[in-house]
Each structure stands twice: as structure tokens, then as C-alpha cells.
Amino acid sequence: MKKILIVEDEKDIHELIVYNLKQEGYELLSAFTGDEGLEKAISTKPDLILLDIMLPIMNGLDVCRELKANDKTTHIPIVMLSAKNEDVDIITGLELGADDYITKPFSPRVLIARIRTILRRGEQSKDTDSKVIKLGDLIIDVGRHEVLLNKKSVGLTLTEFQILIILANRPGWVYSRAQLIDELREGHHVITDRAIDVQITNLRKKLGEFGKYVETVRGVGYRMRENI
């Protein structure tokens, strides 16, 4: 049974989420402040976290930052819950490594669809194949969700990891932002081009020197350099 941690201080919304997700058969954990959410995420290692941005004691962005900086929790997908006027925070959240966001008020149906898509992506990257991709000093173990650069582990979020796999699977091949969005989301909902750019920027940063091989093709999209 998949475990989902809900970090949301607004009781009505919290209860609504619990009610709907319970019916879908998920195991649910609750936190009502940022620090409680952080603590529960670390101690229970859920399969996914729904994280409100405006939270008491510690806000959602700080929680996200801490979780993504922690090797033990960096792989856990985070869906940010935001109010309508929090666009800047959404971009910050994505920059910090959140995988997705949903704007309040949302319909339970949309929330469930979003959760399913993300959990399925996690499954795929775990199960599909035990393939290992090698590009110069970079080794991607697809099955184990592990990236080694000069034999050192690189902590990537699920989305960064999947973008890397898509590009690394076909070096030299240019992917448009729309194609990347399709591959990531399976067409379930819209994610912006800007979000893809943010993910690529994060990925490059984490890959350090190797990041330069993730090339921008002006006006078209992104590719992994051939002949590394």
C-alpha cells in the first residue's frame, strides 16, 4: 500500500484530502505544521508528500529544501499545494526540487490523477529495467535510481532523474520541451515550459562539470551531447 504524507494546516482541506485518498486505498499520514511534516517525512519515508506552502512554524519551501538536501529523503516526490497568488513560491518550490504543484481550490479527481501519475513514474523508474547507461564519467543505474559521477553518488529528484534518463538514452537527439513534458507526464496534465527549464537548470547544477553536456539547442529544446 502506498504511503502519502499530507502536510497541510487548513483543517477543512486536510480532511477533504484524507477522505478522498482513503477511498483510493492509500495509507495516510498527517502533519499540521512544517516542522512536524519534516520530522514525519524523515521518520516514515512516505512514497509521496503533499506539502502546503504556507504553514506554521516552518513554511513548505523550507521543508522542501531540507528534504531535498537530505540523501535519505531527496528521492521522495513532493507535490506542493499552493494558493492562487503564490506563483513565485511555486517556481521557488520547483527550483528546490518539488516534482509538481497543484493550486487550491482543486478537485479531488484532479488531485488523485496527479498523485497516480507521479507514483506510477516512480514505479517505472524502479522496475522497468536494470539497465545501466554509461556516458564518460557518468553512470546511471536506471533500476536502482542511482547516478554516479566520478564514482560519487549524485542525489537527484525523481523528475531530474527521469529527464536525465530521457536525454541520456539517446545522446545527440534533441527533445523539445513539449516532448519532455509528454514523456514525464504522459499527457495527464499541463506543466509549463518554464518548469522544464527549472528542472534542467537544477540537473546541470547537480552534475557539476558534467552539466555542460546537457546542451540547450536554441529555439528547439535540449539534448545530451554525443561523443562525451
Ligand code: CA
Ligand atoms: Ca496553509
